[in-house]
Amino acid sequence: MEDIEHIEKEMKLIGSDGRRLDGRSFDELRPIRIEAGVLRRADGSAYIEWGGNKVLAAVYGPREAHPRHLQDPARALVQCRYNMAPFSVSDRKRPGPDRRSVEISKVISEAFSSVVFKEQFPRTSVDIFIEVLQADAGTRCAGLTAASVALADAGVPMRDLVASCASGKIDGVVCLDLNKDEDNFGDADCPMAIVPRTGDVVLLQMDGHLTYDEFQKAMGLSIDAARRIYEMQRDALRRRYSVTLEDILKESPPTAPVAEERPVTSEEDFGPEGI
């Protein structure tokens, strides 16, 4: 295995035609497919396939926070648990949270904290569960993007959806949305998430090596991509609540629409476009 990696390290990640190994150009996203309302027990849910990533998100709440001493008398808690299934990566991951999962859970919780109208639901918690079923780099962005749709599906009032995408640097070139090989053998990775309507940055992490100029190029790519992803999120919600309900994900047929009882969010909150 080490030999293979060694070879790949020597290998160019960008070909002479300027294309990446999977054929994408530097500013091209991997294929993304989002489905809202895929689970029955959860209050809201979504499934995303993003390149080789397969991620489920579910939302429960607002529900009574427990244990009680965690309750905030002034607002809802927004709590995310990001988890990787043991079989989602090439070397089996032991079940349960590792340090990486704990950190990702924390930054995703914080990202959603700024968009959920927490003050409307004191003493409750909004619980977001992200399960990575198959991983191919960028799982936090995929999970965040799906969780955003799951929150809307659960009818949790929000200022806006959150859309997320990473950019990075491979072979010295700033590129959008690294896949696993690009992430492993690249020079930098910079996941971010924004509130598309305002452009506010709610998640930002970086590791690797970027000049200030490169960082700005990366952010430019990510912001642009996040706006495209935002459209996909809204499409997924439109399909979910449309009259002709498409049974796209054969294994997980969406349950009956619940839009009547749990409005996703009000027109005012969500901007002129509605959803």
Next chain:
Amino acid sequence: MEDIEHIEKEMKLIGSDGRRLDGRSFDELRPIRIEAGVLRRADGSAYIEWGGNKVLAAVYGPREAHPRHLQDPARALVQCRYNMAPFSVSDRKRPGPDRRSVEISKVISEAFSSVVFKEQFPRTSVDIFIEVLQADAGTRCAGLTAASVALADAGVPMRDLVASCASGKIDGVVCLDLNKDEDNFGDADCPMAIVPRTGDVVLLQMDGHLTYDEFQKAMGLSIDAARRIYEMQRDALRRRYSVTLEDILKESPPTAPVAEERPVTSEEDFGPEGI
């Protein structure tokens, strides 16, 4: 060690005379000795030697269940903790519950739940502790049998005692009460527990390979044996509360009788024979 086991695998577990390696016939129990009231602090207790098994059982309660949020306002909890001492098996067992112990604790708790008059003691718990001091296969049946006597010794009102025994298959023959070698190198094991007065099955597990016919033979042997064990349980309780208190277990002399203050159970509950 592997070589020895390999040899034993080739070895016949039933001789040409139809006898098992320890000389028993197919429907013969190992020697069993039960003693009630062997501990001082516990509300009730019993000690059982069953073949090479040495098992202690103790009961505390009904006592206030804690932590409080576990309390059931309508009935008592019946909670069993089955535990093996580190030195009870040939390879030292690390202290603390393993997955096997957790499962056995659960099925024993459930077995007693159906006989204890739980509704008489809301918000309390009846705590059953089973300690395997020396193991030789069939510890859950031995523990359950002893715990039943300990519950009676503690004066916990019950519909009846619970009596337990396993049957299995070795060398293709259905046999009663497997010992350790028979369990390790046999084809199937099927522990069960019944309420003798009604024949109700309160515990039933099986692993291995039994045809439906063989299963019925095994159950027949076990039910018959459980009725014999029931008599031994009642004998132990009679000795415990008799005028001439026999000091059978020299190391653990029974404490003074407490039958006056804590009647084991009423005549109605326990059948015409009383105890």
Next chain:
Amino acid sequence: MEDIEHIEKEMKLIGSDGRRLDGRSFDELRPIRIEAGVLRRADGSAYIEWGGNKVLAAVYGPREAHPRHLQDPARALVQCRYNMAPFSVSDRKRPGPDRRSVEISKVISEAFSSVVFKEQFPRTSVDIFIEVLQADAGTRCAGLTAASVALADAGVPMRDLVASCASGKIDGVVCLDLNKDEDNFGDADCPMAIVPRTGDVVLLQMDGHLTYDEFQKAMGLSIDAARRIYEMQRDALRRRYSVTLEDILKESPPTAPVAEERPVTSEEDFGPEGI
């Protein structure tokens, strides 16, 4: 490494001049330096250098004990947590309490329990934290000595300070205050702590091999040393609360005196000398 130890085992710990390897005589303490009030957040604190030991102690409280079910309606809890930094010993220690730390925390808690006026602060806890930053044998005595000063610095009312020192036996000779090599290759170690004003023994442990006579010699050395250490403790408190505040520990300048708001202890409690 084993070879080195083997050599040292053969090595004499006491030279032909009767001096120990570090040049001390049998009844000589290692250099000790104590500083009170070295941390800002803690209610009281002290730093001690004792030979190669560097130990910090901090005190919080009396403050509301939590979790609540631990509260004692009649008195304060005195709870110590002794901890070694991973880098304080030659082979890195894994973070978190090991069995040794748990035991030391317990005996130090008990030692202070007898001097703190617990009845004055029902339902509270007095929390003592001892951090060993660099270890060279005798850390529990050093920690206890520092914690005593930290308690006074926090203004916790006490009958007296507690002073602590160990004695032991090396090369068959009873000696005061063993260092690391002497502890590792010596014959016995006997840490103790007393209330200097009364001579009451509040901590006493021993392991090794001492005749009754040797034990009495060891106790004699330790009691005498504890009285000298008591003076150093009081000096540290005097410096801390004096007009000319000496900036001895350059890296940890004492914060502004708080003696006005939190009297260390009353004249009556602390004996005629006051502090």
Next chain:
Amino acid sequence: MSEEIVSELMRAHIYRLASTGQRVDGRGLDQPRKVSVDRAFVKTAEGSARVKLGNTDVLVGIKMSVGEPYPDTPNTGVLSTSVELIPMASPTFEAGPPRPDAIELARVVDRGIRESKMVNMERLCITPKEKVWILFIDIHVLDYDGNLFDACSYAAVAALASTVAPAKSQGLGDDFPLPVEHWPVSVTTAKIKELLLVDPSLDEERMADARLTVTTDENGDIRAMQKGLSGSFTYEEVKRIIETAQRVGRDIRPLLQSS
């Protein structure tokens, strides 16, 4: 959480219906829910299957690695089954180490596979006493609507049947499918008062007095059994349940075998 308790009204309704041989979702008492199987859902696993049993949704991934055998079974591979009842699947599931429910579930699924000798574990020995294949069955419950015993077992069996051992990447020759030799099928029956209901839904499960899981193989032989809950069965009931398990098992087995 109030939704977690089956209302008295619902309990009465379920029982009244069942006493006339009917169930809320239209099934007969001895009829399981629809089983659908999606194989090879997860590419990062050596094998996988997503099974829906009614609305209960379970994903199993199989990972294989090379390790040491247990000292007392030096010639056989190692099988390790674990269940995560992730809080996504139900408001009653909590994060954290597995609780008794999840441990029992994992052990019963494991026994069904192990005791039926579904996979010939001796053929997963590479070098006796030194190197064997280790087979991890990781069960991820995604949506919980009752009867996890059977749903998890079906997903594990289907996933194992689709598993290809990654021998090549370990320098151990060509990749090969697992040596599957038997086909255990688990069938769980719940008892509500005097009635026996196969494959209980969530509401039925919650009001059940007792539960019996019976795993049979392709010959109808019994390979594993587990009684649960605090009620009891008569011996006659046990026998009826086994006969039903044999019959229902025959119906479900092909769904797990076909690819």
Next chain:
Amino acid sequence: MSEEIVSELMRAHIYRLASTGQRVDGRGLDQPRKVSVDRAFVKTAEGSARVKLGNTDVLVGIKMSVGEPYPDTPNTGVLSTSVELIPMASPTFEAGPPRPDAIELARVVDRGIRESKMVNMERLCITPKEKVWILFIDIHVLDYDGNLFDACSYAAVAALASTVAPAKSQGLGDDFPLPVEHWPVSVTTAKIKELLLVDPSLDEERMADARLTVTTDENGDIRAMQKGLSGSFTYEEVKRIIETAQRVGRDIRPLLQSS
């Protein structure tokens, strides 16, 4: 749980009696309870002993296995002592990882054995730096009526003295009894106000201000000491307690040695 608190009346009674040199169970202040020792109770262990000290009932099993020495003691076997305060033994014991009480108890018993050099651990070295015998002392408290320090120590010493190393099954020559060279005896004294009581019963222990455990060997030399509880001793009291421990130790030692 109310029974767990010694009533004020009982406390007053115990103290009043003790101040006249008497105790509730008829003993004198410096007299331990009856010690009974049952060896070889557990056949699955390499050695075992069940000790009753009054009504306190403790079972110790010794297991031996072969493993690596610690790097800093390459020529000596490994000794590992653990105590389980199982909830069977007392309503105040709880299941779970050992709490500070159990940890202190295990460490004090361990020190008494280790520091007295009872077992010659160097003779448990098989191959320096590589293979040594590991000795597990597992202490199971069955019934708790006070003074676990001494009861556990007696059971551990008696169990060690009855232990036969299973060398043959490891291909290491003939089985052999442990090389026992010293006989440590632990004697614990409780202080109630100004009174000193040897081997406190549960009620006495609960009202004690301070506790001192002294382990002496067959020469009367001190091998380990541990002061406990939140009270204090005068130095004079410490000396009296040591002298009592030497004397009581001489009485109890033969009970642990004989087989």
Next chain:
Amino acid sequence: MSEEIVSELMRAHIYRLASTGQRVDGRGLDQPRKVSVDRAFVKTAEGSARVKLGNTDVLVGIKMSVGEPYPDTPNTGVLSTSVELIPMASPTFEAGPPRPDAIELARVVDRGIRESKMVNMERLCITPKEKVWILFIDIHVLDYDGNLFDACSYAAVAALASTVAPAKSQGLGDDFPLPVEHWPVSVTTAKIKELLLVDPSLDEERMADARLTVTTDENGDIRAMQKGLSGSFTYEEVKRIIETAQRVGRDIRPLLQSS
């Protein structure tokens, strides 16, 4: 604990002052507190540094041992960073396993050092695939007055720079200083409403809406970033913060480098 909540009055005061470009301790908004570095504080460690950032007081010790590399990086040493938020340092810190705050802190400090390639980890390989140096960065927070991200990072960098590998005691040639090649400096900015404050004190940190930590190297290049807290930044704010981090980093770097 009441002291743990910044009073409304204090919050208003801090904000009012800040909106005029001032801070309670006299600093300007983009000015960090005084940094003092004490190297080689701990002799038992291979390297150490005690850093005070204002009143925040952090001690880092570096330990090195020899072990196996990770299979996927057979030619590089291993770096392991952990933080203990010991209860000594703050009434809000609790003993026990690290909570999410401490885990994030350790990971962000670790990334700053790892991603900047401060230490050439390939030169810590002894025998590829078999033996490498393992570098433990243990961060002990002694006194907490805000901005642990920067204080811990400074102490870790200064400690690494003072570390001498104990090669001789391992029979691996002469001791050598760690091969330090880059100098990452972490600069954290807090956002309070619309204002940006560099190196927030405890009170400032507690009322902050968002936090951004930017680690730059000696060329001003970005090596790691971490946004925290539940507020958000505009992209323009992010850029301003990076520029400030580059400038402040240049000022602080010499303090960490000099010995």
